Amino acid sequence: MTETERREEEFDAQVAELMKPDEPGGKKKKVHKKWSRKRKIITAAAAALVVLAGFRACGGKEGAMAVSTTPLTKGDVKEVLSLTGPISGTDSVDVFSNLHSEVQALYVKEGDHVEQGQVLAELNTADAQREVDVAKNAYDLAVAEFDEQAVSAANGYAKAVQDYNTAKGNYDRSVVLAQAGNISQVDLETARNTMEDAAREVASYRVENGQPLPAKSYELRIKEAQYELETKQEALEDTKITSPITGTVVRVNTKVGRFADETGDTAEPLFVIENLDTLELEIDVSEYSIGKVALGQAAVITADILNGDTVSGEVTAISPTGEEKGGGSTERVIPTTIRINDKDSRLIAGITARAELTLNEAHDTWVVPGSAVIDQADGSYIAAVNGGTVELIPVDRGVESDIQTEVKARGEIPLEEGMEIITSPDAGLTDGMAVTAVPAA
Numbered sequence: 524m525t526e527t528e529r530r531e532e533e534f535d536a537q538v539a540e541l542m543k544p545d546e547p548g549g550k551k552k553k554v555h556k557k558w559s560r561k562r563k564i565i566t567a568a569a570a571a572l573v574v575l576a577g578f579r580a581c582g583g584k585e586g587a588m589a590v591s592t593t594p595l596t597k598g599d600v601k602e603v604l605s606l607t608g609p610i611s612g613t614d615s616v617d618v619f620s621n622l623h624s625e626v627q628a629l630y631v632k633e634g635d636h637v638e639q640g641q642v643l644a645e646l647n648t649a650d651a652q653r654e655v656d657v658a659k660n661a662y663d664l665a666v667a668e669f670d671e672q673a674v675s676a677a678n679g680y681a682k683a684v685q686d687y688n689t690a691k692g693n694y695d696r697s698v699v700l701a702q703a704g705n706i707s708q709v710d711l712e713t714a715r716n717t718m719e720d721a722a723r724e725v726a727s728y729r730v731e732n733g734q735p736l737p738a739k740s741y742e743l744r745i746k747e748a749q750y751e752l753e754t755k756q757e758a759l760e761d762t763k764i765t766s767p768i769t770g771t772v773v774r775v776n777t778k779v780g781r782f783a784d785e786t787g788d789t790a791e792p793l794f795v796i797e798n799l800d801t802l803e804l805e806i807d808v809s810e811y812s813i814g815k816v817a818l819g820q821a822a823v824i825t826a827d828i829l830n831g832d833t834v835s836g837e838v839t840a841i842s843p844t845g846e847e848k849g850g851g852s853t854e855r856v857i858p859t860t861i862r863i864n865d866k867d868s869r870l871i872a873g874i875t876a877r878a879e880l881t882l883n884e885a886h887d888t889w890v891v892p893g894s895a896v897i898d899q900a901d902g903s904y905i906a907a908v909n910g911g912t913v914e915l916i917p918v919d920r921g922v923e924s925d926i927q928t929e930v931k932a933r934g935e936i937p938l939e940e941g942m943e944i945i946t947s948p949d950a951g952l953t954d955g956m957a958v959t960a961v962p963a964a
Contacts, residue, residue: 587957592908595942598890600922600929602883608806611872612797616767619792620783624650633775637766643794646762646783658755662748669745672737680728680735687721694718770798797872802863804876807856810845815882822861826876834865885922885929889938893928894947905930906945906952908960915954
């Protein structure tokens with residue numbers, strides 16, 4: 524009897540001893556929730572027997588490590604980016620009002636289709652009309668004051684010009700008389716001063732194109748009053764709440780009798796209008812994946828509401844800037860928009876859907892489990908079992924899915940159909956190590 528056979532016989536005897544009844548007469552003890560020490564030993568022994576049986580069935584060598592293997596085959600592999608996000612309309616508008624006026628009439632409800640410019644609600648116009656009247660009176664007063672000052676300016680300017688002409692005539696005569704010695708130098712200076720005073724009076728008037736005008740302040744008063752009047756008129760017009768776009772009313776957050784500027788603590792809009800003719804899905808793509816996403820890229824979209832069906836979409840917008848992912852992560856994400864191309868009445872705005880983008884794919888290529896690839900300083904390897912020993916094969920990684928990786932031979936060792944590839948190689952595995960291949964289930 525060999526040493527191995529002797530150890531196996533002793534092991535079998537120990538297991539048989541452990542499997543005997545716990546009490547005399549062949550009676551079993553009551554089952555307890557906690558395992559007894561003997562029961563733990565029995566379980567461990569049973570597990571060891573299973574491993575030993577697998578080892579024997581695979582013709583394992585004494586002292587060789589058992590490794591799980593899978594045959595190398597060709598297949599297809601896809602690298603897919605799968606992200607969730609909310610569905611919304613292609614155009615969405617929140618309708619607010621800053622008027623402190625009561626809602627007098629409400630013309631729409633949630634789900635109604637509306638056209639651009641359609642009246643959604645009307646507010647009480649009493650306060651707004653009163654403010655328009657006050658502003659109109661202020662404007663009319665400013666215009667009247669301007670007109671009054673215009674008449675005064677015209678009369679004053681005409682008199683100033685007349686006085687100047689008279690003063691200049693007197694001065695010119697005084698110059699001649701002074702030269703003849705008929706008046707004193709003091710009289711001449713008096714005539715000059717009178718003329719200069721008259722000239723300054725003429726210059727004090729605003730004149731444009733020969734027309735005297737009131738002071739600039741009167742024009743400014745008219746402009747201010749006009750602006751105030753236009754603002755109040757717009758407020759009066761705003762008592763009719765209209766839709767800025769053509770779409771569907773998805774939210775109504777007001778009712779008759781409530782003030783338009785009071786829609787709750789969260790300052791909700793009076794109405795939310797969305798264009799639901801075409802839907803969009805908003806997703807946040809990691810900065811590590813955004814380089815593989817492009818405008819026009821196809822997407823497959825799923826949602827619980829579709830009950831297993833899918834619809835197609837395409838990337839229509841990629842934000843030029845990233846933002847924080849949140850949750851304490853330093854990773855950045857890039858907001859990306861996917862337009863849903865297929866029409867499906869089951870899809871509605873506001874629900875969550877999942878988009879799958881194919882980032883890369885390979886067909887009819889060597890494929891191994893992702894866990895089978897060993898990354899070392901000098902490159903990647905896969906470990907094959909050849910004649911009971913490990914053979915490390917240099918490879919290059921290709922397309923990777925969540926569970927599979929494409930591999931390409933990187934050295935002189937060719938990849939061949941049926942090679943027994945170790946599915947999860949141990950860190951201590953070395954080239955030429957004795958192992959026993961145990962095919963994965």
